[in-house]
Amino acid sequence: MFHMIINGFVDILTVVNLLWIVFGTLLGIIIGAIPGLTATMGVALLLPLTFGMDTLPAISMLLGIYCGGMYGGSITAILINTPGTPAAAATSLDGYPLAKKGQAGKALKMAIFSSTVGGLFSALMLILIAPQLAKLALKFGPPEYFALVLLGLTVIAGISGKSLTKGLIAGSLGLLMSCIGLDPMLGMPRLTFGNIYLSSGLSTVPVLIGLFAIAEILENSEKIGVQGKKLTLHKISGDQRVSFKEFKSHFLTMIKGSLIGTYIGIIPGIGSGVSAFVSYNEAKRSSKHPENFGKGEMAGVVASESANNGATGATLIPLLTLGIPGDVVTAVLLGAFMIQGLTPGPLLFRDHGSTIFAIFAGFILINIVMFIFGLTGVKYFALVNNLPAELLYSVIFVMCAVGAFAVDNSLFNVLVVLIFGLAGYLFRKLEIPGGPFLIAFLLGPLFESNMRRTVILYDGNMLQIVKSPIAMFFLILCAISLFFIIRNNSQLKKIERN
Amino acid sequence: MMKKGFKDIYTGLVLFAASLLMFFYVIPHHIKAYTVYGLPPSFFPKVITVALGVFSFILIISGLRQGGKEAFSLEAIKEHFRSIDGRPARNVLMIFGIAILYYIGLATIGFIISTPIIIFLLGIAFRWKRYVILILISGLTTTVLYLIFGVVLGSPLP
Amino acid sequence: MKKALMILMVALMAGGMALWAGGQQEAESAESYPSKPMTLVVEYNAGGSTDMLGRAIASIIPKYMSQPMVVVNKPGGSGMIGVDYVLKSNPDGYTLGTTSSGPFTTVPLTQQSPYDPIEDVVFIANFTLGPIAICVPADAPWNDLNDLVKDAKANPGKLIYGQNAPGGTTHMAMETFRAAAGIDMKMIPYNSGSEVAAALLGGHVNTGTLSPAEAAEHVKAGTLKMLGVFNAERMTDYPDVKTAVEQGYDVQIAVPKGVFAPAALDPAKIKMLEEALEKVYNDEEFVAIAKKIGLGPELYWMNMEDSQKFMSGMYNAMKPVVESLGLGN
Numbered sequence: 001m002f003h004m005i006i007n008g009f010v011d012i013l014t015v016v017n018l019l020w021i022v023f024g025t026l027l028g029i030i031i032g033a034i035p036g037l038t039a040t041m042g043v044a045l046l047l048p049l050t051f052g053m054d055t056l057p058a059i060s061m062l063l064g065i066y067c068g069g070m071y072g073g074s075i076t077a078i079l080i081n082t083p084g085t086p087a088a089a090a091t092s093l094d095g096y097p098l099a100k101k102g103q104a105g106k107a108l109k110m111a112i113f114s115s116t117v118g119g120l121f122s123a124l125m126l127i128l129i130a131p132q133l134a135k136l137a138l139k140f141g142p143p144e145y146f147a148l149v150l151l152g153l154t155v156i157a158g159i160s161g162k163s164l165t166k167g168l169i170a171g172s173l174g175l176l177m178s179c180i181g182l183d184p185m186l187g188m189p190r191l192t193f194g195n196i197y198l199s200s201g202l203s204t205v206p207v208l209i210g211l212f213a214i215a216e217i218l219e220n221s222e223k224i225g226v227q228g229k230k231l232t233l234h235k236i237s238g239d240q241r242v243s244f245k246e247f248k249s250h251f252l253t254m255i256k257g258s259l260i261g262t263y264i265g266i267i268p269g270i271g272s273g274v275s276a277f278v279s280y281n282e283a284k285r286s287s288k289h290p291e292n293f294g295k296g297e298m299a300g301v302v303a304s305e306s307a308n309n310g311a312t313g314a315t316l317i318p319l320l321t322l323g324i325p326g327d328v329v330t331a332v333l334l335g336a337f338m339i340q341g342l343t344p345g346p347l348l349f350r351d352h353g354s355t356i357f358a359i360f361a362g363f364i365l366i367n368i369v370m371f372i373f374g375l376t377g378v379k380y381f382a383l384v385n386n387l388p389a390e391l392l393y394s395v396i397f398v399m400c401a402v403g404a405f406a407v408d409n410s411l412f413n414v415l416v417v418l419i420f421g422l423a424g425y426l427f428r429k430l431e432i433p434g435g436p437f438l439i440a441f442l443l444g445p446l447f448e449s450n451m452r453r454t455v456i457l458y459d460g461n462m463l464q465i466v467k468s469p470i471a472m473f474f475l476i477l478c479a480i481s482l483f484f485i486i487r488n489n490s491q492l493k494k495i496e497r498n
Numbered sequence: 499m500m501k502k503g504f505k506d507i508y509t510g511l512v513l514f515a516a517s518l519l520m521f522f523y524v525i526p527h528h529i530k531a532y533t534v535y536g537l538p539p540s541f542f543p544k545v546i547t548v549a550l551g552v553f554s555f556i557l558i559i560s561g562l563r564q565g566g567k568e569a570f571s572l573e574a575i576k577e578h579f580r581s582i583d584g585r586p587a588r589n590v591l592m593i594f595g596i597a598i599l600y601y602i603g604l605a606t607i608g609f610i611i612s613t614p615i616i617i618f619l620l621g622i623a624f625r626w627k628r629y630v631i632l633i634l635i636s637g638l639t640t641t642v643l644y645l646i647f648g649v650v651l652g653s654p655l656p
Numbered sequence: 657m658k659k660a661l662m663i664l665m666v667a668l669m670a671g672g673m674a675l676w677a678g679g680q681q682e683a684e685s686a687e688s689y690p691s692k693p694m695t696l697v698v699e700y701n702a703g704g705s706t707d708m709l710g711r712a713i714a715s716i717i718p719k720y721m722s723q724p725m726v727v728v729n730k731p732g733g734s735g736m737i738g739v740d741y742v743l744k745s746n747p748d749g750y751t752l753g754t755t756s757s758g759p760f761t762t763v764p765l766t767q768q769s770p771y772d773p774i775e776d777v778v779f780i781a782n783f784t785l786g787p788i789a790i791c792v793p794a795d796a797p798w799n800d801l802n803d804l805v806k807d808a809k810a811n812p813g814k815l816i817y818g819q820n821a822p823g824g825t826t827h828m829a830m831e832t833f834r835a836a837a838g839i840d841m842k843m844i845p846y847n848s849g850s851e852v853a854a855a856l857l858g859g860h861v862n863t864g865t866l867s868p869a870e871a872a873e874h875v876k877a878g879t880l881k882m883l884g885v886f887n888a889e890r891m892t893d894y895p896d897v898k899t900a901v902e903q904g905y906d907v908q909i910a911v912p913k914g915v916f917a918p919a920a921l922d923p924a925k926i927k928m929l930e931e932a933l934e935k936v937y938n939d940e941e942f943v944a945i946a947k948k949i950g951l952g953p954e955l956y957w958m959n960m961e962d963s964q965k966f967m968s969g970m971y972n973a974m975k976p977v978v979e980s981l982g983l984g985n
Binding site for chain 1: 513524529539549620625647
């Protein structure tokens with residue numbers, strides 16, 4: 001095992017490979033940072049470029065885009081509250097309030113620390129116990145998925161903010177929106193009103209961009225020409241250094257986030273966005289100051305960033321060992337591996353062991369390169385907030401629209417962005433939180449299809465779920481999670497009253 | 499002064515009405531009844547709609563509890579609209595209008611022409627006064643976006 | 657000043673739009689065709705098998721048509737959005753699409769489709785025909801379809817089959833088989849072939865229909881086995897797997913992939929495209945790419961006439977199955 005990794009490093013450490021890794025990672029960070037562009041799109045669209053490339057540079061470049069993109073999303077999420085991916089939406093919950101306090105530099109640094117810890121942790125899992133973890137992933141049948149997704153949905157209550165009712169309303173609306181499109185079980189159109197653009201459902205990215213980025217721009221436009229209010233971005237002020245003590249105080253959250261990210265990442269189909277929210281929720285639950293979450297609590301940034309990068313290596317586990325892609329990104333990566341003659345599946349490690357370990361070594365290098373760029377980049381990223389807001393918002397709006405178009409090369413998505421932009425603005429005015437809407441929207445199809453699969457499997461008797469220990473484990477976690485949320489809520493109310 | 503529960507009551511009412519409309523009209527008419535394989539396609543949307551109805555009802559009640567009982571008086575509604583400052587609302591509508599114009603522009607005259615115009619319009623709408631810089635930024639952004647999306651990523655921009 | 661500028665810009669845009677509405681379309685004869693790059697619309701996401709085949713064709717065709725071909729992904733609507741885009745485009749031979757099974761057979765039957773999948777389309781050439789195989793975990797007690805049918809008849813409604821994309825082609829193949837064998841099984845639907853493979857490996861379902869490409873690695877590793885294939889002939893790389901017909905069940909369904917254009921395209925241009933595509937199909941470089949992307953065993957040439965017949969035959973065969981399941985629109 002150990003000598004295979006050493007050999008892997010020897011194979012990957014050539015100038016050409018390193019250049020491609022640097023190129024991929026940097027491109028990934030840029031793509032992730034631009035609102036509207038996602039790692040998924042970057043990987044899919046650069047795939048044809050790898051047709052004529054050698055295996056190691058091709059795969060490491062794509063993995064670089066994947067990991068870099070996962071981290072890059074946090075930059076704009078923290079600085080200007082325009083998350084471009086679901087994972088970054090979790091980061092912005094506390095990242096942006098930190099920026100408002102002038103601590104964007106610190107938040108960015110913690111984000112890169114956490115992303116790297118998450119990425120390296122999942123890389124270790126990938127190298128050390130991938131086959132064992134893959135077996136765990138296979139144990140997930142419909143009831144187990146159902147229980148896990150239910151746990152994901154309890155996050156709604158955790159991130160509802162001031163009013164639990166409004167959070168639940170946002171969640172219901174998110175679930176309702178996720179029903180639009182083909183019925184996930186039978187492929188029949190549902191609530192599409194005969195429109196073929198609706199029949200594939202609303203794409204996540206346009207909904208997300210509208211709800212967060214466009215709504216942010218619209219809300220800021222309120223200030224135009226109003227006396228005493230100026231359209232400005234939050235400049236960094238004060239000491240932005242992260243002391244070792246601070247790092248240490250968040251280390252446990254990082255490891256917990258990495259674990260959650262890895263665990264959720266190996267289950268095909270759940271995704272890094274959900275892992276970020278679950279991890280955020282857990283950090284809030286176990287925190288001594290849950291009331292600070294959403295108002296600029298560093299642990300929130302740490303939890304979501306470590307989890308979403310923790311999922312990167314983990315999603316590769318079912319992909320490489322079973323040939324099962326968990327999401328669109330890994331489906332594209334599956335194609336990339338096949339083009340290189342490396343068919344993912346149970347025989348991959350046996351037949352191409354040395355290449356795979358070189359790729360793993362590359363994966364570790366990618367995280368290191370990402371760390372270097374992320375840390376040195378902080379002061380340059382932060383310059384964004386010195387730009388005039390008038391110009392920045394104009395440019396971001398156009399980027400969002402074009403990015404949404406590029407998801408499916410469809411103008412319909414631009415329309416979705418606009419509609420959800422307006423909806424997101426109204427949400428803000430009515431104090432309905434966007435986070436619960438998003439998580440419900442992401443989990444809706446998974447929840448519904450696995451509930452219906454379970455019903456078929458158990459012939460309608462859902463109580464049979466007690467037969468599954470994994471499902472029961474998650475159901476118990478759901479109960480614990482809800483208990484804490486309700487307790488925290490009533491404590492908060494008491495504090496408010498006094 | 500506007501009562502705290504005012505917004506909640508009306509949000510709740512609108513959503514409650516929406517859930518009724520969904521449950522009794524939209525779902526029965528736009529989701530096919532089908533029962534061969536397990537639960538029908540309309541089951542899940544119906545459950546959510548009921549949940550939405552319940553939650554919006556709770557919102558109305560809590561709004562009333564927060565002293566929004568007068569919300570239904572004509573005087574309170576008038577008072578509410580008087581209290582809204584028209585300026586921010588107009589701003590938002592203006593920016594949103596430009597956004598819609600961009601959609602129309604993309605659909606008709608294409609990316610290369612409409613993008614710089616829209617950035618320019620937004621800049622003016624945001625009251626940016628230095629026009630030369632604005633024009634430069636419009637051109638630069640369009641070029642950079644064209645390079646990223648059109649050339650590197652190979653997306654067929656309209 | 658500000659207002660004036662704004663009005664000016666709005667006027668500029670309006671003017672642009674008016675100009676756009678004015679100058680559209682011009683015809684071109686077959687002799688000079690193609691005089692500019694062609695577009696190949698793929699109705700699925702980048703990275704999928706249809707996309708990769710499309711890109712392989714596009715990368716070779718300049719050898720034979722003197723103009724490059726650009727691949728554009730227009731995914732969504734179960735493939736209908738991309739297909740509709742091609743069919744609504746100017747039928748000048750510069751916008752072509754990739755044929756796949758769904759948007760021309762089952763999807764128009766189960767959903768409202770904005771086009772007629774046979775009348776509005778000309779299928780210029782077919783490149784691959786993908787078999788559909790019934791797979792079970794390797795430790796399952798059955799070795800062929802008859803074993804499975806016997807067991808299913810002894811336990812009606814007990815065995816579970818995992819189904820990728822219900823309402824789609826593989827589902828229709830499975831339903832046709834079920835009807836032919838007269839067995840009752842429970843269906844658990846999934847969203848992709850790989851999800852079905854995972855469910856089989858985890859023992860959550862008893863059988864599942866997979867493409868050999870999806871099953872290959874697991875069959876090689878000895879975790880899955882194939883009981884039969886819904887093909888006309890046995891597969892070249894799995895000569896031991898009997899076809900369903902051989903085992904006494906009349907099911908013959910396979911998934912085609914190729915190139916199509918709007919039906920109104922000039923027949924002379926169709927001919928040119930057909931000839932060029934045949935040269936692509938026989939091009940060594942193309943075959944090498946196809947093998948790399950796992951489509952090697954599925955390569956199956958059909959010219960325009962055969963493709964047309966094949967596609968309308970498939971559409972007509974699917975119709976009664978979809979209707980009998982009550983999935984029709």
